Amino acid sequence: MTDTLTTALTAVSVSNLTRAFDGRVVIAGLDLEIAPGEFVALLGHSGCGKSTLLRVLAGLDTEISGEVTVPRRRAVAFQAPRLLPWKRVWRNVVLGLPGRADRALADRYLDEVGIAERAGAWPKTLSGGEAQRVSLARALVREPDLLLLDEPFGALDALTRVKAQQLVADLWQRHGCAVLLVTHDVEEALRLADRVLVMRDGVIAHASRVELDRPRAITDPRFVELRAQLLAELGVESGR
Amino acid sequence: MSGIELSTEKAAARTVSSTDLVTIRPARKRHGLRVPRPVRRGLGPVLLLLAWYVASATGVLSANTLASPTDVIHQGWQLIENGQLPSAIYASGQRVVIGFAIGGSIAIALALVAGLFRLGEDLVDATVGMIRTIPWVGLIPMFIIWFGIDEAPKIALVALGVAIPLYFNLYGGIRSVEPQLVEAGTTLGLNRWGLVRHIILPGALPGALVGLRYALGSAWLALVFGEQINATDGIGYLMNNAEEFFQTDVIVVCLVTYAVLGLLCDLIVRVLGTYLLAWRPSFEGS
Numbered sequence: 001m002t003d004t005l006t007t008a009l010t011a012v013s014v015s016n017l018t019r020a021f022d023g024r025v026v027i028a029g030l031d032l033e034i035a036p037g038e039f040v041a042l043l044g045h046s047g048c049g050k051s052t053l054l055r056v057l058a059g060l061d062t063e064i065s066g067e068v069t070v071p072r073r074r075a076v077a078f079q080a081p082r083l084l085p086w087k088r089v090w091r092n093v094v095l096g097l098p099g100r101a102d103r104a105l106a107d108r109y110l111d112e113v114g115i116a117e118r119a120g121a122w123p124k125t126l127s128g129g130e131a132q133r134v135s136l137a138r139a140l141v142r143e144p145d146l147l148l149l150d151e152p153f154g155a156l157d158a159l160t161r162v163k164a165q166q167l168v169a170d171l172w173q174r175h176g177c178a179v180l181l182v183t184h185d186v187e188e189a190l191r192l193a194d195r196v197l198v199m200r201d202g203v204i205a206h207a208s209r210v211e212l213d214r215p216r217a218i219t220d221p222r223f224v225e226l227r228a229q230l231l232a233e234l235g236v237e238s239g240r
Numbered sequence: 241m242s243g244i245e246l247s248t249e250k251a252a253a254r255t256v257s258s259t260d261l262v263t264i265r266p267a268r269k270r271h272g273l274r275v276p277r278p279v280r281r282g283l284g285p286v287l288l289l290l291a292w293y294v295a296s297a298t299g300v301l302s303a304n305t306l307a308s309p310t311d312v313i314h315q316g317w318q319l320i321e322n323g324q325l326p327s328a329i330y331a332s333g334q335r336v337v338i339g340f341a342i343g344g345s346i347a348i349a350l351a352l353v354a355g356l357f358r359l360g361e362d363l364v365d366a367t368v369g370m371i372r373t374i375p376w377v378g379l380i381p382m383f384i385i386w387f388g389i390d391e392a393p394k395i396a397l398v399a400l401g402v403a404i405p406l407y408f409n410l411y412g413g414i415r416s417v418e419p420q421l422v423e424a425g426t427t428l429g430l431n432r433w434g435l436v437r438h439i440i441l442p443g444a445l446p447g448a449l450v451g452l453r454y455a456l457g458s459a460w461l462a463l464v465f466g467e468q469i470n471a472t473d474g475i476g477y478l479m480n481n482a483e484e485f486f487q488t489d490v491i492v493v494c495l496v497t498y499a500v501l502g503l504l505c506d507l508i509v510r511v512l513g514t515y516l517l518a519w520r521p522s523f524e525g526s
Contacts, residue, residue, distance in 0.1 A: 058427055059426075059427070060423055060426065060427065074427075075427065076424075076427040078420070078424065080420065082420055082421055082423075082424035084421060084424075084425075084438065084439060084442070085519050085520065085521065086442040086443070086445070086519045086520075087438070087442075087519075095425075095428055095430070095438060096425065096428030096429040096430045096434065097429075122518070122519045123519070124519065124520070124521035138428070142428075142429070
């Protein structure tokens with residue numbers, strides 16, 4: 001069904017969002033727009049409220065004021081994969097979908113993230129990287145219009161992490177959903193995102209558009225320049 | 241940057257005298273004949289049985305105090321042959337099964353109400369906590385007044401003995417389910433019933449199984465007390481009868497029967513556990 005009249009121009013639209021925990025304001029009148037299919041990375045120090053913002057967009061935190069519009073179909077991948085240990089991998093993937101658990105559907109998405117052979121395994125037997133891939137498959141199987149990633153690579157070792165980033169880049173190209181990636185890794189943000197935001201004092205304090213061709217090389221001088229700029233925004237001097 | 245000033249000079253190498261050094265020696269290998277672990281573990285009970293046998297055979301232990309092991313085995317065999325023991329086990333087993341079914345249903349219902357609803361928690365949990373502080377054996381006189389002296393008080397006692405440990409472990413299990421998993425379930429689009437079915441109940445299963453083991457243990461315990469009340473059949477009846485005639489061998493047979501039935505129940509729950517909790521990344525022993 002194509003309905004040109006209701007085709008949204010934004011996937012996410014947030015205006016004047018405020019969230020306080022016991023009087024401590026974490027998000028203070030924040031505005032944010034994400035276009036359909038846009039990949040946005042959100043940087044910030046720990047405790048700056050970026051995860052809170054993601055939880056608001058996920059619909060997990062509703063103690064808010066302000067206006068928030070998000071797609072009906074959203075999916076979240078958390079820092080910890082949060083797989084149900086008592087369900088085999090493929091059942092974890094299709095959990096929550098209407099109808100009977102569809103093994104073939106699960107296998108298709110597990111194949112896409114490259115671990116089809118672990119479909120029948122218990123989550124306890126997976127490595128950290130494998131579990132994170134399952135978590136991605138579980139998010140993508142819902143065909144989301146908005147994919148929310150909360151530091152999904154934070155707990156992975158450096159090598160696995162690079163592979164996982166590449167995987168996310170590929171999946172995003174293929175599925176074309178809007179992505180909000182919360183991270184504190186500037187290089188990760190620059191490698192993946194169309195737009196990098198820096199959150200500070202409860203608002204989006206800085207935004208950089210990343211107009212580099214993909215795949216991006218971290219040695220590209222413009223990459224290096226952007227990195228220095230973002231690190232300065234975060235209050236970290238680059239290259240001593 | 242202010243703060244700590246890092247010294248640019250390298251400190252002189254510390255000298256280490258030989259008294260500061262220790263040698264890590266490889267664990268010494270044991271030589272000679274090694275007794276396998278199960279045999280070693282079985283040694284204590286076997287020695288105890290042997291001592292019992294010797295004491296009975298030499299007359300140190302009179303049959304009025306404690307029958308000899310050979311008498312117990314003989315008596316046990318006879319009780320099986322004449323059908324007294326099997327019919328007693330049947331009568332007692334029936335009480336346990338009915339009592340367990342009633343107590344278990346009540347415990348599960350209460351634990352679900354208290355575990356899943358805040359209102360239920362407020363109303364149920366404190367109440368069950370209060371009842372728990374009463375030693376349930378002390379309720380026997382009450383139960384006799386309320387339920388008479390037939391089957392009802394025995395079954396009620398078993399039900400109570402089952403309900404309390406099962407309730408607490410199931411309730412605790414429900415409450416110890418990781419909130420992150422529930423949250424993940426919410427983002428996957430599970431509704432309240434879906435969360436209960438796919439996340440909360442399976443997550444509470446380890447606790448529930450611990451509760452089940454306790455519950456079965458106390459079911460048999462409750463039965464021992466319950467069958468002191470005017471029983472006309474069952475293991476307790478057999479034991480009470482034997483007491484009147486100083487048949488210590490029959491009493492021992494009954495005690496062993498209780499123990500074996502208890503062990504059997506425990507075994508069933510353990511097998512159930514290894515099957516139902518195959519997913520659990522717990523330490524499995526080596």
